[in-house]
Every structure is written in structure tokens, then in C-alpha cells.
Amino acid sequence: MFTRIDHVGIAVRDLDTSIAWYETTFGLTVAAREVNEEQGVREAMLLVVDAAPGGSYVQLLEPIREDSPVGKFLARNGEGVHHVGYGVDDVEGAMAAIAGQGVRLVDKRPRHGSMGASIAFLHPKDTGGVLTELVQARTE
Ligand code: CMX
Numbered sequence: 001m002f003t004r005i006d007h008v009g010i011a012v013r014d015l016d017t018s019i020a021w022y023e024t025t026f027g028l029t030v031a032a033r034e035v036n037e038e039q040g041v042r043e044a045m046l047l048v049v050d051a052a053p054g055g056s057y058v059q060l061l062e063p064i065r066e067d068s069p070v071g072k073f074l075a076r077n078g079e080g081v082h083h084v085g086y087g088v089d090d091v092e093g094a095m096a097a098i099a100g101q102g103v104r105l106v107d108k109r110p111r112h113g114s115m116g117a118s119i120a121f122l123h124p125k126d127t128g129g130v131l132t133e134l135v136q137a138r139t140e
């Protein structure tokens with residue numbers, strides 16, 4: 001069902017400071033930046049490797065509201081790994097198959113994610129404590 005690890009999402013307090021650290025320390029480059037009002041984040045995707053059927057990225061996430069998933073996570077845990085995003089070819093098919101295994105979906109329908117992707121989250125209480133995101137990349 002999964003085609004790759006699309007990204008690892010990391011909660012940060014200051015996006016610009018964290019981007020600079022990833023650029024300087026690991027030599028990563030920013031592929032996209034955006035504000036996602038619905039998800040409550042200002043974010044950047046840093047490319048790790050470009051490959052078929054899609055690249056893999058580090059997603060840096062700064063909350064724009066304290067009362068948002070990343071804002072609450074930061075207050076509780078501080079900076080660190082927030083979620084893992086897996087690439088899928090068909091997000092609605094993957095959601096249905098996984099829900100059929102008894103895993104709760106946070107999103108009943110796919111939402112808008114980074115770089116035009118369709119995304120859906122699985123509840124961390126049903127996935128061994130790992131917030132898990134399904135990512136169907138935009139097709140050109
Ligand atoms: N990883 C693992 N567990 C997490 C978690 C995370 N990222 N975020 C919250 N939890 C756990 C908490 O530790 C808490 O556990 P306990 O009950 O054992 O203390 C429980 O979930 C509830 O925590 P909460 O702070 O009260 O959070 P909510 O129930 O309000 O929300 C969740 C939890 C998963 C539904 C919410 O974070 C969510 O909807 N996430 C999906 C959206 C999202 O994360 N968007 C930002 C990224 C956008 C992108 O990637 O593009």
C-alpha cells in the first residue's frame with residue numbers, strides 16, 4: 001500500500017531558524033514553503049532525495065495558533081518528530097483499507113497538504129503512538 005516514506009514531520013518553534021539549521025548542517029534545500037490555515041501551520045518541505053514515484057522530504061512545522069495540533073504538541077513535548085507521512089497511490093483506497101482494519105481515521109475525507117498533495121491522518125492512539133499521514137502526491 002505504501003510507495004515510500006514521503007516525509008517526516010517535525011514540530012519547530014521558529015521555522016526560519018530551523019530551515020537555516022537543516023540547510024547548514026545537512027545541506028538540505030527548501031522545495032516549497034506555505035501557510036496551511038486549515039492545519040494551523042507555517043511550513044517548509046526540504047528535499048532529501050528526488051526519486052520515482054516521488055521524492056522524500058523533511059517537513060518543518062511551526063504552529064500559527066497555540067490551539068492547533070502542532071501548537072499543542074510543542075507545548076506538551078517541545079520540538080521533535082511529530083508525524084510520519086507515507087506515500088500512497090490512492091489515498092481514498094488506502095483510507096478505506098486501513099479503516100477496515102479498525103484504525104480510526106482523523107480525517108473522514110482527504111484534505112489539502114503540502115505541494116498540492118491529498119492527505120489524511122490516522123489516529124496515533126490506533127497506530128502505536130505514531131501520528132501517521134497518508135500522502136497522495138499531486139500528479140502533474
Ligand atoms: N504523535 C503521537 N501522539 C500524539 C500526537 C502526535 N503528533 N499528538 C497528540 N498525541 C496524543 C497526545 O499525546 C495525547 O495522548 P494522551 O491522551 O495519552 O495524553 C492524545 O494524543 C491527545 O492529545 P491532544 O493534545 O489532546 O490532541 P487532540 O486529541 O486534540 O488531537 C490529533 C490529536 C492526532 C487528533 C490531532 O493532533 C490531529 O488532528 N492531527 C492531524 C493534523 C495535524 O497534525 N496537522 C499538522 C500537520 C499538517 C501536515 O502534515 O501537513
Ligand code: CO
Nearest residue numbers: 009059085133
Ligand atoms: Co505532514
